[in-house]
Amino acid sequence: MARITASIFTxxxxxxxxxxxxxxxxxxxxxxxxxxxxxxxxxxxxxxxDVVILVFNDHATAFSLEMIPTFxxxxxxxxxxxxxxxxxxxxxxxxxxxxxASHIAQSVxxxxxxxxxxxxxxVDHGLTVPLSLMCGQPEAWPVPVIPFxxxxxxxxxxxxxxxxxxxxxxxxxVESYDDDLNVHIWGTGGMSHQLQGPRAxxxxxxxxxxxxxxxxxxxxxxxxxxxxxxxxxxxxEGVELVMWLVxxxxxxxxxxxxxPRVVHRFYHVPAxxxxxxxxxxxxxx
Ligand code: DHB
Ligand code: FE
Numbered sequence: 001m002a003r004i005t006a007s008i009f010t011x012x013x014x015x016x017x018x019x020x021x022x023x024x025x026x027x028x029x030x031x032x033x034x035x036x037x038x039x040x041x042x043x044x045x046x047x048x049x050d051v052v053i054l055v056f057n058d059h060a061t062a063f064s065l066e067m068i069p070t071f072x073x074x075x076x077x078x079x080x081x082x083x084x085x086x087x088x089x090x091x092x093x094x095x096x097x098x099x100x101a102s103h104i105a106q107s108v109x110x111x112x113x114x115x116x117x118x119x120x121x122x123v124d125h126g127l128t129v130p131l132s133l134m135c136g137q138p139e140a141w142p143v144p145v146i147p148f149x150x151x152x153x154x155x156x157x158x159x160x161x162x163x164x165x166x167x168x169x170x171x172x173x174v175e176s177y178d179d180d181l182n183v184h185i186w187g188t189g190g191m192s193h194q195l196q197g198p199r200a201x202x203x204x205x206x207x208x209x210x211x212x213x214x215x216x217x218x219x220x221x222x223x224x225x226x227x228x229x230x231x232x233x234x235x236x237e238g239v240e241l242v243m244w245l246v247x248x249x250x251x252x253x254x255x256x257x258x259x260p261r262v263v264h265r266f267y268h269v270p271a272x273x274x275x276x277x278x279x280x281x282x283x284x285x
Pocket of ligand 2: 012059126189190237240
């Protein structure tokens with residue numbers, strides 16, 4: 001049987017990808033950001049999963065306003081890096097896990113979640129920056145990845161509660177897969193930021209740190225927070241944080257199991273127009 005053994009949460013700031021790709025990681029502005037991921041890269045090597053389910057958002061790279069899936073699971077064999085802004089990052093092709101992805105699609109749709117099935121998709125910084133932060137700059141990514149896209153760009157966006165419930169459904173799907181796979185689920189995006197309008201540049205450290213606290217100890221409470229609260233307190237793009245609730249919902253404490261163990265917590269501000277937040281939670285059984 002497959003099982004989820006850990007959840008990982010991280011920001012996906014595109015400028016982090018550019019800093020890595022342009023060799024700027026040792027610069028005084030960036031060094032503290034990358035220092036926060038030294039532990040994580042080693043932990044990833046020591047706890048290498050068989051598959052990563054990577055919950056992220058596309059930034060009008062693969063999807064445009066012509067088509068806006070609220071939840072989309074990618075079932076392809078591979079995904080090419082692409083991006084707006086700095087252009088495609090010089091990172092390896094992302095290999096998928098079509099068999100597990102198809103099983104998750106089948107199971108989660110039968111649990112009454114309407115998922116869009118994607119069989120061809122390019123992946124932007126929302127997916128490649130978390131991979132770089134956790135895996136460094138290898139010739140090939142060390143694990144297959146199932147991209148799971150959530151619309152947090154064009155309103156209406158899904159509620160935190162729906163994201164948490166989706167995570168619970170994904171857990172059931174993984175646990176009903178016959179092969180013995182060690183699976184990690186990653187929730188990415190955030191933290192507080194607003195990229196346009198009179199409040200552009202907004203960062204709210206108090207909100208971000210309270211969010212990290214509640215992601216650890218009170219995910220049900222955080223899931224009840226309406227999206228308008230994120231917009232007010234964390235800015236229009238801060239609502240990317242609801243994606244973390246998908247990964248958090250997949251942990252076993254939300255199905256009556258023991259609380260996960262916090263193995264790493266990191267927060268740094270500023271990075272580009274936002275803060276960097278990061279958690280690693282391990283299942284304890
Ligand atoms: C920035 C952050 C994001 O999450 C994003 O998708 C684009 C830009 C920023 O901080 O500039
Ligand atoms: Fe973003």
